Structures are given as C-alpha cells and as structure tokens.
Amino acid sequence: MKILKIDHLGIAVNSIDQARSFWSDVLGLPFEGDETVAEQKVTTAFFPVGESEVELLESTAPDGPVAKYIDKRGQGIQHVAFRVENIDGALAELKAKGVRLIDETPRIGAGGARIAFLHPKDTQGVLVELCERQ
Ligand code: ZN
Numbered sequence: 001m002k003i004l005k006i007d008h009l010g011i012a013v014n015s016i017d018q019a020r021s022f023w024s025d026v027l028g029l030p031f032e033g034d035e036t037v038a039e040q041k042v043t044t045a046f047f048p049v050g051e052s053e054v055e056l057l058e059s060t061a062p063d064g065p066v067a068k069y070i071d072k073r074g075q076g077i078q079h080v081a082f083r084v085e086n087i088d089g090a091l092a093e094l095k096a097k098g099v100r101l102i103d104e105t106p107r108i109g110a111g112g113a114r115i116a117f118l119h120p121k122d123t124q125g126v127l128v129e130l131c132e133r134q
Pocket of ligand 1: 008009010055079081129
C-alpha cells in the first residue's frame with residue numbers, strides 16, 4: 001500500500017456558512033464552494049492548504065453520521081483522509097492484516113473521489129478515510 005499524503009482533514013461543524021468565516025475570512029483559505037453528498041447526508045466544503053485540504057462537514061439530516069458525531073463529541077476533527085495510489089489494493093491489504101473496514105468496497109465521495117473508511121476500533125479511535133483521486 002502506498003500512502004501519498006494527507007489528502008484532507010474532515011471537520012464536523014454545525015454550519016458551513018458560520019464556520020467558513022473563520023477558515024476563509026480569518027485564515028484566508030480559498031473557499032471553493034460546497035457540495036452535497038446525499039447518500040452520506042452531508043454537505044462538504046473544501047479549503048485547499050498547500051498539498052492538503054480542510055474539509056468542513058455539515059449534516060443535512062439529524063440522523064446523518066456527522067450529526068451523530070456532533071451529538072456525541074461536539075464539533076471538531078472527525079476524520080483524517082490519506083490519499084492512496086490504489087484504494088482497492090490498500091483495502092485488500094488492510095483486510096488481510098486484520099483491520100476492520102467500514103467500507104469493504106470504495107464508494108464515491110465529494111469531488112468524485114473513491115473513498116473508504118476504516119473502523120476506528122482498529123485505529124486508536126481515529127476515523128481514517130482512504131481516498132483515491134484521478
Ligand atoms: Zn473526507
């Protein structure tokens with residue numbers, strides 16, 4: 001498995017509209033618009049930072065994974081995403097090493113990336129996302 005870089009940090013927020021004034025106006029990161037991923041009940045907004053990005057996540061429904069996360073732990077860093085060269089190969093390798101996978105096969109995330117999450121019980125509580133982009 002080849003991890004290329006930290007692709008992005010996913011940050012759960014109550015409101016992208018409210019949060020973006022810090023990330024965009026205060027820190028000066030470019031705001032490149034938002035995108036709703038209906039299947040995940042989430043709206044995302046990406047802010048490029050050098051080679052990586054900050055991803056703000058706002059739930060679109062009270063029963064969505066981001067809403068549940070905020071209910072439990074409050075706003076904050078929700079996941080770390082590593083960009084991999086070959087996500088299918090990476091998932092097969094991790095599975096063979098006994099790592100529990102939330103997504104056995106990749107799904108399509110924001111920006112058309114192929115993504116998959118690993119189970120936090122096997123990663124010291126950190127929700128890890130793998131992501132492959134063309
Ligand atoms: Zn993400």
